[in-house]
Amino acid sequence: MSWQDEPRWLRIAADPRIFAGACAWLFVLVVLGTLAQRDMGLYQAQETYFTSWFLWLGKFPLLPGGRLALSVTGLNLLAVLFTRRGTRSPGLALLHGGMLLMLGGALVGGALRQEGSLGLMHGETGDEMRSWHHHELAVLVPGERTDQLVSFGQGLLAPGTVLTHPDLPMALTVVQHLANARMKPDGSLEALPPERESERSLPGVVLRLPDGRTVSACEGGEAPELAPGVRAGIRRIGTRMPFAIELVKFERENHPGTAMARRFSSEVLVHEDGGSRRVVISMNRPLRIGAWTLYQQSYSETPEGTMSVLAVVRDRFQLSPYISSAIMLVGLLIHLAQRLRRREAA
Amino acid sequence: MIRLILLALVLAAGAGAADAQAETAAATAGPSRDLARMAGSVADLPVLHDGRIKPFASVARHLLLSVSGRGSVPVEGGQPLSPTAWLLEGVADRAAATARPAVKLRNPEVAEALGLAERPGLRYTIDEVIAGLMAHRDQIAPLFQRDRKQLGPAEMQVVELGENLAKVFTAMDPDGLALIPGPEAHREQWSPRNQVAGPDPLQAAAILAWTDLLRAVAAGDAAAVEAQAAVLRGALSPVSDPARLAAEVVYHRASPFAWSLGLDLAAIVLLGIGLMTRSRLPYRLAIAALASGTALHLAGIAARIWIMERPPVATLYESVVFVGAVAAVLGLLLEAFRRRGDGAFVGAALAAILHAVALGYADDGDTMGMLVAVLNSNFWLTIHVITITAGYGCTLVAGLAAHVALAARALRPLDADTHRGHDRALVGLSLVSLLFTLFGTILGGIWADQSWGRFWGWDPKENGALLIVLWLLMLLHLRLAGTAGPRGFAAGLILGNIVVAAAWFGVNMLNVGLHSYGFTPGVLWGLIGTTAAEVAAASLLWTAATARQRARPGQA
Numbered sequence: 001m002s003w004q005d006e007p008r009w010l011r012i013a014a015d016p017r018i019f020a021g022a023c024a025w026l027f028v029l030v031v032l033g034t035l036a037q038r039d040m041g042l043y044q045a046q047e048t049y050f051t052s053w054f055l056w057l058g059k060f061p062l063l064p065g066g067r068l069a070l071s072v073t074g075l076n077l078l079a080v081l082f083t084r085r086g087t088r089s090p091g092l093a094l095l096h097g098g099m100l101l102m103l104g105g106a107l108v109g110g111a112l113r114q115e116g117s118l119g120l121m122h123g124e125t126g127d128e129m130r131s132w133h134h135h136e137l138a139v140l141v142p143g144e145r146t147d148q149l150v151s152f153g154q155g156l157l158a159p160g161t162v163l164t165h166p167d168l169p170m171a172l173t174v175v176q177h178l179a180n181a182r183m184k185p186d187g188s189l190e191a192l193p194p195e196r197e198s199e200r201s202l203p204g205v206v207l208r209l210p211d212g213r214t215v216s217a218c219e220g221g222e223a224p225e226l227a228p229g230v231r232a233g234i235r236r237i238g239t240r241m242p243f244a245i246e247l248v249k250f251e252r253e254n255h256p257g258t259a260m261a262r263r264f265s266s267e268v269l270v271h272e273d274g275g276s277r278r279v280v281i282s283m284n285r286p287l288r289i290g291a292w293t294l295y296q297q298s299y300s301e302t303p304e305g306t307m308s309v310l311a312v313v314r315d316r317f318q319l320s321p322y323i324s325s326a327i328m329l330v331g332l333l334i335h336l337a338q339r340l341r342r343r344e345a346a
Numbered sequence: 347m348i349r350l351i352l353l354a355l356v357l358a359a360g361a362g363a364a365d366a367q368a369e370t371a372a373a374t375a376g377p378s379r380d381l382a383r384m385a386g387s388v389a390d391l392p393v394l395h396d397g398r399i400k401p402f403a404s405v406a407r408h409l410l411l412s413v414s415g416r417g418s419v420p421v422e423g424g425q426p427l428s429p430t431a432w433l434l435e436g437v438a439d440r441a442a443a444t445a446r447p448a449v450k451l452r453n454p455e456v457a458e459a460l461g462l463a464e465r466p467g468l469r470y471t472i473d474e475v476i477a478g479l480m481a482h483r484d485q486i487a488p489l490f491q492r493d494r495k496q497l498g499p500a501e502m503q504v505v506e507l508g509e510n511l512a513k514v515f516t517a518m519d520p521d522g523l524a525l526i527p528g529p530e531a532h533r534e535q536w537s538p539r540n541q542v543a544g545p546d547p548l549q550a551a552a553i554l555a556w557t558d559l560l561r562a563v564a565a566g567d568a569a570a571v572e573a574q575a576a577v578l579r580g581a582l583s584p585v586s587d588p589a590r591l592a593a594e595v596v597y598h599r600a601s602p603f604a605w606s607l608g609l610d611l612a613a614i615v616l617l618g619i620g621l622m623t624r625s626r627l628p629y630r631l632a633i634a635a636l637a638s639g640t641a642l643h644l645a646g647i648a649a650r651i652w653i654m655e656r657p658p659v660a661t662l663y664e665s666v667v668f669v670g671a672v673a674a675v676l677g678l679l680l681e682a683f684r685r686r687g688d689g690a691f692v693g694a695a696l697a698a699i700l701h702a703v704a705l706g707y708a709d710d711g712d713t714m715g716m717l718v719a720v721l722n723s724n725f726w727l728t729i730h731v732i733t734i735t736a737g738y739g740c741t742l743v744a745g746l747a748a749h750v751a752l753a754a755r756a757l758r759p760l761d762a763d764t765h766r767g768h769d770r771a772l773v774g775l776s777l778v779s780l781l782f783t784l785f786g787t788i789l790g791g792i793w794a795d796q797s798w799g800r801f802w803g804w805d806p807k808e809n810g811a812l813l814i815v816l817w818l819l820m821l822l823h824l825r826l827a828g829t830a831g832p833r834g835f836a837a838g839l840i841l842g843n844i845v846v847a848a849a850w851f852g853v854n855m856l857n858v859g860l861h862s863y864g865f866t867p868g869v870l871w872g873l874i875g876t877t878a879a880e881v882a883a884a885s886l887l888w889t890a891a892t893a894r895q896r897a898r899p900g901q902a
């Protein structure tokens with residue numbers, strides 16, 4: 001059975017020209033997205049060009065985005081595996097299968113992955129990782145025995161939305177939602193252009209209370225009082241981890257005689273399931289607990305001392321790229337070996 | 347054949363050794379001779395500089411290059427001073443050294459800004475330049491406060507000159523350089539003589555020996571200097587690595603990469619001669635030259651690995667040197683298969699071009715610098731970097747081979763066998779390139795995942811590598827589909843060189859992400875030039891090859 005005998009729809013779906021075309025379009029997207037990073041920062045460029053389904057012109061989907069191009073590539077690879085030509089050579093079959101696995105793993109894993117940061121000062125313990133990019137409005141409502149915390153994710157903070165909750169003593173109307181803002185001395189918010197490094201943006205929100213007063217809250221600023229004892233604030237979304245990390249010591253070693261860091265690491269106590277253990281997390285040596293991984297990301301000098309910043313990732317599919325790359329490597333090597341043998345025989 | 351290669355190797359090694367001798371050879375009479383001899387004694391003494399224990403000679407080279415861009419200081423009526431001799435004089439007797447014409451300005455505008463009369467060669471003494479800076483400090487001081495990116499080229503040079511001169515001036519002091527090891531518990535924290543409080547026996551011995559040595563330099567007593575240097579070497583050997591220090595001095599003197607460049611160029615010339623004559627001799631000599639040039643090239647890399655105690659390709663400079671070596675080796679391998687001279691040409695040409703680029707980077711100072719924490723030795727990082735740079739090398743070889751293939755089609759359209767051979771070679775080369783670039787990119791992801799938690803972050807450098815992979819995948823699949831024939835495929839590979847150049851150097855200039863080294867106008871012009879040249883080459887060669895084929899229908 002030759003290529004021409006395959007059903008027409010399969011021949012079209014498995015056409016290498018589709019793959020070549022998808023590669024060409026991805027090439028264009030990567031060039032545009034990389035250049036765009038200079039002005040809009042990495043996170044924005046990623047959202048616009050690479051992880052999007054379309055490139056939008058206003059509300060109109062103008063061109064395929066990275067995710068669409070990669071999906072087309074994936075379908076093309078899948079189709080190839082159903083043709084005789086694609087599976088005739090075991091090397092190529094493994095190569096294409098491995099790449100399909102990698103794309104699939106990236107799609108699924110990327111959707112399920114959770115990332116955040118954990119900043120700890122000396123002696124501090126934390127059990128929540130904070131999102132890098134997403135924030136929430138958190139309202140603290142004091143109770144007789146326990147306090148309640150009601151939070152609204154950033155998606156709910158569109159201007160005009162009325163925020164209500166059984167535990168919330170009043171309804172709040174969102175007047176303004178800013179991606180980056182600064183609290184002015186008089187308590188109102190000044191809108192700022194978004195930071196290139198999106199982690200540095202400090203979001204803010206202006207709320208109208210039922211009595212007509214407006215209050216403003218901004219990340220990093222004072223939490224305004226909505227009613228006696230009821231305070232609201234903007235913070236990065238927290239995700240609880242199944243363990244707590246206590247920073248015992250942060251160490252930094254410079255190359256001798258310079259200010260360039262040679263090594264920095266955090267000695268921590270990991271508290272989980274009633275037990276504790278001492279671990280050192282350093283550059284290139286992360287701490288792994290099940291699907292959670294903690295990396296020494298950076299540190300920052302604050303007036304109160306040095307804060308060690310750990311990057312936290314929860315990814316149940318962390319092995320996917322390793323497995324798929326191994327399959328691809330074996331496939332390509334087999335294919336190359338067969339080509340060499342054919343050439344010598346010729 | 348083997349004998350020819352061995353002969354060439356011996357000649358090259360001999361030439362390298364002779365060159366090293368010349369550096370320390372006695373010259374004409376006068377203070378220069380004694381300084382030269384004294385310099386020979388102190389060259390390998392350890393100093394802590396820029397975070398690393400390095401030989402005195404390396405510190406001297408770096409400081410002299412920073413203010414003159416040249417490897418020696420002219421002396422009226424005598425042999426030029428080596429950097430070691432110049433710095434040694436300066437440490438012992440600053441006034442004498444600052445009266446020497448060690449500074450070479452890059453731009454007459456800078457001389458103008460300092461109020462100095464323009465001279466041929468733009469050579470000035472340190473005293474003259476400092477006087478100029480002080481006299482015009484009202485205009486010059488504000489330049490240091492401004493944002494670097496807003497300075498014009500001449501202003502930037504003034505600022506750099508000021509900063510580098512300050513470092514030289516500080517070093518030219520008996521208590522300027524960190525010559526003494528730290529106390530027992532912190533041996534690696536070296537410091538200048540006068541900052542050692544309560545010296546232990548080892549420190550005291552070092553302080554004493556250095557003091558006597560510098561006094562002997564000022565007095566012009568070369569024998570005493572030699573004796574004290576020997577004492578110092580012995581005293582400091584427990585806290586330094588004498589073998590590596592000596593090796594570094596030899597490495598810089600021998601300049602293996604400069605010699606390799608010369609031999610690669612000779613190979614190209616010989617191949618050209620071989621095309622024009624009937625004799626096989628020029629061809630054989632060319633292969634001998636390329637082989638010995640490559641041997642020196644690899645020896646230089648091996649020496650760096652041993653001296654720096656880290657795997658190769660840790661910096662941009664090292665990546666250029668490494669890719670050149672990959673290209674030369676691949677060229678020789680291709681030549682072994684085909685024996686037509688085109689493989690050797692491609693290897694020699696790429697190696698020579700990359701050597702020239704590397705020498706441009708080397709002029710900036712110390713090529714053996716320290717790395718930031720995240721780049722410190724790590725298994726995945728090492729494998730990744732070696733694989734991806736091998737990928738760059740293979741892709742560039744494929745691109746250059748494509749030039750040859752299209753030129754052959756244009757010049758000898760009837761030689762179908764050669765064209766088929768070229769075509770097979772190009773497909774094979776691009777598959778090998780795909781192997782290295784695809785897995786180099788994936789390994790980069792693995793390293794990133796191991797180090798900071800994400801396999802792929804759309805960082806410009808990651809994107810650059812991805813672009814090369816996408817380009818190769820696109821070309822190979824167009825070829826597979828029959829949409830691109832041998833000529834179109836070759837033209838695509840030529841354009842692939844632009845993608846490699848952009849991924850390798852261009853991304854560093856965006857000032858974004860983890861791999862940014864800052865904007866350099868020279869690099870930008872190099873990239874623009876490369877792009878223009880390759881676009882022109884691809885268009886012209888493809889058009890010529892197509893026209894010739896159309897004139898002779900029925901050819902593959």
